[in-house]
Amino acid sequence: MANHILKPLVDNLLTVAIALVLALFIRTFLVQTFWIPSGSMLDTLWVDDHLLVSKCAYDVRLPSDIRLDTTDGKVLMKTGDPERGDIVVFKFPEDETKDFIKRVIGLPGETLEVRDKVVYINGRPLEEPYARHTKSDTLPVRDNFGPVVIPPDRYFVMGDNREGSYDSRWWGPVKRSKIVGKALLIYWSWGSLTDIRFDRIGTLLN
Structure with missing residues (x-):
């Protein structure tokens, strides 16, 4: 009789344990969620968009709190470059x-x-259909910058909302090792409990 009672309990506990391990594995190595708190990426990303971010788009690495040979976690496998x-x-x-x-x-x-x-890259204007300009005034650094040569292993990043973004124009290129992952899609978006943006849910990012 005891076995009939314990077996379902053990099975349920094992199922929960496996689910937790899988969730931890996915969160650690594969996918992370991210919430948009500001308008620096308008019109591509809106405030309160929720994203899925691929953590293995460029590297498969141990978490940063497992410190081995670097402070950013050991790279197990390189899968690409930004x-x-x-x-x-x-x-x-x-x-x-x-x-x-x-x-x-x-x-x-x-x-x-x-x-x-x-934006000019190597002297040639960059075509940027995603860029948003909302102000006609000119601000040094924001609207006229460089030229600068981007160092090895670093990436110059900017917000799509150019007049509303605090980015590499102020604090420089980002180290590759500091890039967490690549944004894939919007899995949820809302302005409030009564303003769910169904048309944005499932949008692939590019």
């Missing part, structure tokens, strides 16, 4: 307890310049 146009989540250089999200604009070794709000 490309221009990728929307990436990274550790904010001025406070690494915070995650930021921006778009990759400049790659290692390239010369980047901003002239009157237009």
Whole structure:
């Protein structure tokens, strides 16, 4: 009789344990959720969009709290490099307890310049259909920047909402090792309990 009572209990506990291990594995190595708190990526990303971020798009690495040969976690396998146009989540250089999200604009070794709000890569204007400009005034640094050569292993990132983004124009390119992952899709979006943006749910990001 005891076996008939204990077996279902053990099975249920085992199922829960396996589910927790799988969830931890996915959260650690594969996918992370991210919430948009500001308008720096408008119109691509809205405040209160919720994203799925691939943590293995560029590297498969141990978590940063498992410190081996680097402070950012040991890279187990390199799966690719960030490309221009990728929307990436990274550790904010001025406070690494915070995650930021921006778009990759400049790659290692390239010369980047901003002239009157237009981005130039190696002297050629960059076509940016995603960029949003909301102000006609000109602000040094924000609208005229560089030219600078992006160092090896670093990426110049900018928000799509150019007049409302605090990005590499102020604090420099992001180290590759600080990039957490690539944003994949919007899995949830709402402005309030009565304002669920169903048309944005499931949107793939590019």
